[in-house]
């Protein structure tokens with residue numbers, strides 16, 4: 001018998017059997033937001049999370065430690081297309097909110113207008129999403145970055161934008177007490193970032209809910225067209241020699257419904273493994289891939305000082321890309337600067353004088369996510385030529401901004417372009433190859449696989465918010481978003497999850 005308000009980590013021995021009104025799979029941006037909404041409405045909830053529970057004081061300092069303790073599968077997931085693009089996500093209680101930069105941007109009204117055309121206008125109206133996001137901003141302590149949070153790395157971007165009369169702003173982040181340690185990717189040891197493991201997951205437990213960690217859900221149980229629970233087997237996050245990796249089996253019975261929030265790489269494969277059949281399942285997978293332009297300055301920048309991401313510009317949103325400052329820990333920067341021998345050694349010596357800014361593309365390309373043979377997701381996705389053109393344009397703009405801010409040279413990181421360019425050599429960027437394999441893309445903003453919409457051929461979730469053909473089954477994470485956003489996704493995912501969870505409770509007696 002498990003008492004209410006319990007966290008249960010890795011278990012061995014007899015199967016663990018639980019029951020709750022609702023089961024929520026995944027505890028990241030979508031899952032935790034939905035679970036908190038359900039417990040606030042007085043429902044009993046069991047959150048089942050694949051990754052381990054980690055407290056801020058145990059977050060690792062090194063990137064190696066973050067890969068081991070927080071990142072999903074050691075950061076080894078890739079989108080496979082013409083090239084392999086790394087997909088960055090976390091797998092721990094709190095999901096990717098533990099390692100993200102906590103940037104908060106409201107859903108652009110133009111995006112909600114696109115959703116309305118897909119039949120979602122009644123549920124996700126501008127008023128409904130706006131009200132939810134306003135409440136979230138208060139709850140998460142969203143604050144505009146300033147002073148020591150910004151530092152030279154982000155200030156220089158803002159100065160350069162201003163000098164060209166372009167829009168630029170210090171970021172709003174759910175990190176009220178950020179001290180600018182530049183460690184967001186390794187989790188915030190200060191506990192300054194309001195990741196969901198520090199706010200809503202503890203609230204679920206305080207209100208009597210149960211949380212299982214180290215508990216990857218293998219299947220959703222569907223009986224006579226209704227989702228009635230989930231099952232899986234505990235997995236030890238770091239077994240020592242002689243210890244078993246696989247632990248006890250678990251099953252959680254859901255009296256009222258199952259809400260999936262296993263992310264844009266996890267939710268569709270889970271439905272596939274659970275026997276849900278839909279032509280749209282796994283499709284409509286999208287991303288906002290990005291790449292960086294490094295500027296080398298005559299003076300110290302020390303990008304590790306200040307918040308990981310402090311400044312941004314939406315000046316080019318209509319052209320399909322967004323600009324942001326982004327600092328990388330030295331281990332990752334060392335992989336990005338590239339080269340060999342003396343040139344590589346010199347680049348590393350120059351690291352304290354580097355500032356890194358990124359262009360993130362609102363890509364048009366669509367891909368597919370499927371369940372792999374050994375349980376891992378397989379993502380097939382490649383940015384299109386038009387997406388690559390946008391990235392090239394974004395990197396060109398960033399190079400110019402670096403020179404406006406006083407850089408001596410830039411390091412484009414584009415195959416087919418010289419490794420270093422001076423201010424008079426930027427023409428090389430305009431004629432850089434449009435083959436997506438030539439760019440150092442990274443994917444961290446992911447969408448789709450179980451998208452919502454009115455067209456059954458193109459959507460898995462109907463406008464009534466149920467997975468088509470299965471009562472009591474809902475998707476509340478990035479997987480259900482039917483389009484990209486052109487801005488950072490956490491705020492939209494959280495608002496969407498809360499709206500869906502509240503509707504599910506309101507319509508209990510109808511379902």
Ligand SMILES: Cc1cc2nc3c(=O)[nH]c(=O)nc-3n(C[C@H](O)[C@H](O)[C@H](O)COP(=O)(O)OP(=O)(O)OC[C@H]3O[C@@H](n4cnc5c(N)ncnc54)[C@H](O)[C@@H]3O)c2cc1C
Pocket residue numbers: 025026027028029030031048049050051088089090091092093094095096097099100101102103104105185215216217218261262263264266267270444445446476477478479488489490491493
């Ligand atoms: C480095 C980085 C920086 C980012 N910065 C920002 C930012 O500043 N602002 C912003 O808006 N967005 C940012 N993002 C993106 C944002 O964090 C994600 O879009 C968001 O967290 C996705 O929410 P989600 O609920 O879909 O998935 P996640 O938050 O990834 O949560 C999914 C959870 O489900 C669990 N899970 C998966 N499969 C199973 C299973 N079978 N059983 C049980 N549990 C399972 C996972 O372990 C994970 O904990 C960033 C992302 C990265 C990688």
Ligand code: SF4
Pocket residue numbers: 102175177178179180181182183184185187188189190191192193306307308
């Ligand atoms: S910059 Fe440092 S203090 Fe600020 S949120 Fe990130 S990890 Fe926390």
